[in-house]
Amino acid sequence: MRYSGLRVIAEGLSGNRGWKPAWRNPDPKPAYDLVIIGGGGHGLSTAYYLAKNHGLTNVAVLEKGYLGGGNVGRNTTIVRANYFLPGNQEFYSHSLKLWEGLEAELNYNVMHSQRGLINLFHSDGQRDAFARRGNAMVNQGDDAELLDREGVRRHLPWLDFEQSRFPIHGGLFHRRGGTARHDAVAWGYARAADRRGVELIQNCEVTGIDIEGGHVTGVQTTRGSIRAKKVAIIVAGRSSQVAAMAGMRLPIESHILQAFVTEGLKPVIDHVVSFGMGHFYISQSDKGGLVFGGDLDFYASYAARGNLPMVEHVMEAGMTLMPMIGKAKVLRAWGGIMDMTPDGSPIIDKTPVEGLYLDAGWNYGGFKAVPASGWCMAHLMATGEAHPVARRFRLDRFATGHLLDEEGTGSQHNLH
Amino acid sequence: MRLTCPLCGDRDRREFHYYGAEVYADRPDAGAALDAWDDYLHLRDNPAGETRDLWYHEIGCSAWIVVTRDTVSHRILQTALLTARQRQVGKFVYQEGDLREVPAKPGAATGGERP
Structure with a gap:
């Protein structure tokens, strides 16, 4: 059928x-x-x-x-293709091209949404590293734009740009990045x-x-x-x-990576956004839930659930970057088992x-x-x-x- | 998760730095074959269940601790000081914090020289 x-x-x-x-x-x-x-x-x-x-x-x-x-x-x-090293670059570039034709290929709505990915940077050194990564992405044939602070503000006006500890200097914008169901x-x-x-x-x-x-x-x-x-x-x-x-x-050593989803909210976050100075990244699902995560719990585990220190860290990083999400209630959290290679x-x-x-x-x-x-x-x-x-x-x-x-x-x- | 440091007692997990599987305590001899280094650095049993790994009491007494725990339930089964563990490295044996040279057996391979 x-x-x-x-x-x-x-x-x-x-x-x-x-x-x-x-x-x-x-x-x-x-x-x-x-x-x-x-x-x-x-x-x-x-x-x-x-x-x-x-x-x-x-x-x-x-x-x-x-x-x-x-x-x-x-x-x-x-879904993204923002890799730097030869060996990874061409692979993820190929993958993103397959994503772009996937729904027609499979005759199935995978809700692939190229809403754009913005990796924020917070120091001159990080800006240089992201500029270099962006150039590598462009050379590979993918897309990347280096945004200054005002450029980021046009896309994400609700970020806390003036935070005293990690002010936002700009971001690397990967327009073809996004999410899928x-x-x-x-x-x-x-x-x-x-x-x-x-x-x-x-x-x-x-x-x-x-x-x-x-x-x-x-x-x-x-x-x-x-x-x-x-x-x-x-x-x-x-x-x-x-x-x-x-x-x-x-x-391979197996580790736990936690992620979180809030209650459904009206559309507020149009991109995928990652914090450059802490472990936090976020997007909003089509149902309205804010989907966000951080880093590993950092010890070998198959428990499929994490511990509280990383929960605290992720919430703190999120609040540092975008205080507006503070009143959203977290509905659920889970821990995925990751195959970590050296x-x-x-x-x-x-x-x-x-x-x-x-x-x-x-x-x-x-x-x-x-x-x-x-x-x-x-x-x-x-x-x-x-x-x-x-x-x-x-x-x-x-x-x-x-x-x-x-x-x-x-x-x-x-x-x- | 809480860990019991043999010196400081029951402490919050955040005081400890996880280093990896217990095999990291058994560094190959300098002259060991490349396979031994691959085993030591990269290859892991990675059990779903009981495992032994190394934790450093970073915000505490700085002890290295061998933790026996269950990777599925996160239950801590046993903790012990790494220095209490006897292990052979090359022609030396660590026991209770002391380093002793093992008398070479006649005819046995001696492994690499250590300074």
Whole structure:
């Protein structure tokens, strides 16, 4: 069933009796050519591009819970391409271009809103760093504008520009940055992959990975064993546990990143805004809730909830920057489990086990990468070669020293 | 979350700096193979459940503490001073804060030299 405005009107006039489930709910078959472990954003987009770009449709996506029930359904939904380092730049640039055509591609409204992203700076040194980043973005072919204080004031008149400690000097404006409806991205890819023949199998937890003579041969699951020629681990948040089933230790430590949503308010914040001197960034959802977050809690955790010190810090930073939000009530908070790599960049690569692939380590930036991650992972699995825009996301880069340290803070687990 | 410093007692988590998995206390010998350095710096068991990691009592007594805790429930199971932990580094053994040289076994590889 193709979705369209006409369809909505026709269904509305006929009691909405004609809608069909957006995807099938099949039982697992005994064997597939390719099995993807993990039915989140990255797993579903990988399945979709395997079918669309490479014609591979004998594919199963195994999800232990329900589709899109993990980090893709719990994030702050920001889409941007403002990276600096070669290796990251071209990847996120590719991803943003895919975002820009995603709704037509999937025939699904993912509510992609290019409302503009403004990263504020508060010192001369930060201005220089952002000018340099902006130039790198423009050279890559993306957009960036350096705003002075008056330029920022035209967009965000309600900021506290005169705060004594961290006065706002300006901002780096990335017009094509914005947000998207996170659940819809998972659902859109799920529906589009299903329509091309991919089988999406829910409530199917992988409990073991079968390896014979260094080759992967299939997986053990709570719904029986499934043979496969190739298997992909795309389970951010649980990457270490699933990789351990194949005898691997990953360069990943799991941390908690908290985020918060307020009650619905009338439209007040038109952009995505980040504070340069504390851990705080914010946007307003289409429902009206202010969606904001900060930094990691900074200790290894799988608790899916954070602790109060970071809550306090985020609220303080928000109040410093925009005192007007002080009376909004926080409705809910959550803590996502982040795959943190030592250098803060992801992994899309083969593993030492033949036929076993890994897409992991998305740190706190996996959402915007969903389209390009699937695109590049599908390319890797179908052709055996890394996609040109993801060729530096290697699993062995820590051992060899070919790091992608976007923040420039070093390559150790306690630094990102 | 609160941590019990073996010297100062039950304290707020904000007094402590998290350093990472316990493996950071076992620095490879200077002449160790590159794989050992990769293990030490990058590769992690990263368990969902009981783990042991290093915390520094930064706004307190400056002690290094080995914390045994549950990463799923955030329950603290045990805390101990790092200096109380016996560990071998090269041909030396740390025990209760003292550094002692282990007599080399005849024929055993000696590892890298330490100043």
